[in-house]
Amino acid sequence: MTSTDVTDVSDVRDPELPGRLLRTERDALIPLLRARPDGDFAARTACPGWTVRDVLAHCGAALTRVVESRFEKGVFRPEANDRDIAERDDWPTERVVDELERGMTEAGPVIAKAGGILDMVALGEWVHAGDVREAFGEPGAYAGEGLPHALALLARITREKGHVPLHADLDDLDEPLRLGAVSGTRPPARYIGDAPTLVRLYAGRPLVGTRYELVGAREAELNIFGG
Structure with missing residues (x-):
């Protein structure tokens, strides 16, 4: 990260920024996940009560809702997040990661067109990727190529x-x-x-x-x- 990466932050919304953040993080996180054995996904994270697998299931579900424009009342509240995770309990880990990869790839254009109301979803996904890296003991949990974005x-x-x-x-x-x-x-x-x-x-x-x-x-x- 250099001094020119973030000091020229504009008051004008860049609609492509959330998508860039998601795609940059996708390219760093997904290979890490696919290289890990299933047992690692049971590690506890900084999110109370959630394992790595739970965090990834939540992230994939949230992005799928964005991609498919499914925003029923109460979406993204804790109880709704828990339901999304529970719905994926019997999924193999590979399917959880596949859904996350698809969401990180496809959600950007939808977020761009939403006028800013969904921008925080992208930031939250990036933070959760940091939660996963920290749970795995990876260095630079909340850093990496996506940090300037x-x-x-x-x-x-x-x-x-x-x-x-x-x-x-x-x-x-x-x-x-x-x-x-x-x-x-x-x-x-x-x-x-x-x-x-x-x-x-x-x-x-x-x-x-x-x-x-x-x-x-x-x-x-x-x-x-x-x-």
Whole structure:
């Protein structure tokens, strides 16, 4: 990642960005999954109660809903996510991975046409890929080739949501990454540290072993995915 990768984040939505993020992550994650024995998919993840297989089943189901435009009432709520996972309990692992690969390939154009309402699905899928890598003990769980796309998407989503304003001084960027919405009533908080740890903060993931400074905001205020 270079200083030009994320510092030119625009206020104008790039409809192709979520798809690029998904395809970039597909190319990194799917070969890793296909190389793993079935037993590895029983590993626990940072998502309470979910194994690696559960996370992948949830991700594949969510993207299938996007591709097929199936958004019934309550979709993506915890109880609906659990039902999606349960429906795939008797699937072989290969089928779970196949569905995920298809979703990561085909969801981009649908998300692009949705006007922004589905952009956060792509970011959530990328974060879940990090959950899987971390459960496998892979290095750089919330990093990799997709990180610049994820940061750009995170910056725009937090602005559009009117989230806590924050200037992130990232270790390998020359200029701060600006997140959230400046309201004039609250000065921007400041983060100093690396980009993967910033992702952990916004995704509500464990911070054990990380090093960073956060001034002007509480950790819990940054979580964009809920409690």
